Amino acid sequence: MSIPAIITQSIAQFSDRSDYETPELVRRAGVKDEERVCLVLMSDALGRAQVVYPADRIVNIDTLNRVMGRELKVIKQSDLQGLLDQYELRAIPAIPDITGIPPIVDSSLTENNSEYAFLDVGEPDQLLKIKRSLLNDMLVKGQQNSFTRLISDIKRHDEAEKDREEIVQAIEKFTSLRIKQRIEDTLELPPLPQSAQDIIRLRADPDASSEELSTIVEKDPSLAAQVVSWASSSFYSAPGNIKSVHDAIIRVLGFDLVMNLSMGLSLGKTLNLPENEPEGFTPYWQKALWMALGTTALISKIEPAYRPSFGMAYLSGLLHNFGYLVLAHVFPPHHSLICRYREANPHVDSSLIEAHCLELTGEQVGAILMNVWSLPDQVVAAIRHQKNPAYEGEFCQYPKVLHLTQYMLGKLGVIPQTINTPPHETFEYFGISEETAMAALAPLVDHPDEVTGMAGMMKG
Secondary structure, three states: OOOOHHHHHHHHOOOOOOOOOOOEEEEOOOOOHHHEEEEEEEEEOOEEEEEEEEOOEEEOHHHHHHHHOOOOEEOOHHHHHHHHHHHOOOOOOOOHHHOOOOEEEEHHHHOOOOOEEEEEOOOOOEEEEEEHHHHHHHOOOOEEEOOEEEHHHOOOOOOHHHHHHHHHHHHHHHOOOOOOOOHHHHOOOOOOOHHHHHHHHHHOOOOOOHHHHHHHHHOOHHHHHHHHHHHHOOOOOOOOOOOOHHHHHHHHHOHHHHHHHHHHHHHHOOOOOOOOOOOOOOOHHHHHHHHHHHHHHHHOOOOHHHOOOHHHHHHHHHHOOHHHHHHHHHOHHHHHHHHHHHHHOOOOOHHHHHHHHHOOOHHHHHHHHHHHOOOOHHHHHHHHHOOOOOOOOOOOHHHHHHHHHHHHHHHOOOOOOOOOOOOHHHHHHHOOOHHHHHHHHHHHHOOHHHHHHHHHHOOO
């Protein structure tokens, strides 16, 4: 990719400076977060603003509006598309002259003494490198104030043994729910669908048959239709018509995949998708499917001795974000707040946004419910520790492969990129290279419409 003309023209105004250097595109890997500059376009009744801040920080929307006397909200991507098309950009970089929109600059940005700054230009793996002094001059007309929080100051909820206590504390602090003996009763969740209960029981039976699985799935007409549609999709190129769940098991998908797919779909029906989702992020079922298919694609390149189970990894991917649904159900006003914070901080992982707003994460509630519902320990570990690449406990290969999949899909631009540091130790753990992982995911990434179409079938 070459630098877009509008960026080159805007920076060229400063070419007579004695310290001027021609900007260049560089690899994202290795760039420190404090050197990377983020921009989010926001607006209110007083007009638009470019909010500029370093990537090692999170915009505190409440603080921003208080200190600026504004009611700013992130501008929807659809409302920005005309601007992006006009200048042939994929993202608006932190260069105020491009749009002419007044900047609001976090004071920590101009306090940084590093020689260079790195700006996002919409490429998953590249950043624009410019002199820090040049950036400061471009932002000099902006209003400066302190409205961010260091990401490193946000508590990381990595200790699973504290989950139940922290869930109860969040419920007591942020809701009017009564604390009950069982966590699932406290959360006031709907009962598990009968199909999910039956599949859980069947999973525990070492002699379970395809006929038994077919019978369970076919008792739920919508679930059966989803499984048959799935097996009939062009993704699998099955010969002839798939007429039944039994057909789907025997001819196309296999016993394990149908069991895990049915389990994921059944659990997904337990809670409705929230109407209020963060703008510009991958929809719930699309993300679930990318993660499920991505993990199994990566696993295919791992030596058998170190390879996680395909079925467990697939189910872990499909359910990796189930905690998101639970938080939306239990904390509806705070879910809306979390969505707004994610829009303003697309570079920050969702678990850190949740911890900032709720002092709790979706991974905590998701994993504890998977355990209550007797899902396999591998899946519980995967969901709970997927954001912690340093986890080395039992079944650590499952959260590691989820983390690796999230990194790769972000790097390839399929989902928002919130993991910027290559997980070298995880690549080494599985004995594969980043190039091998990229090749494994290429067939998926090259056919995004098929994945989107399959995700559409999962909504029921």
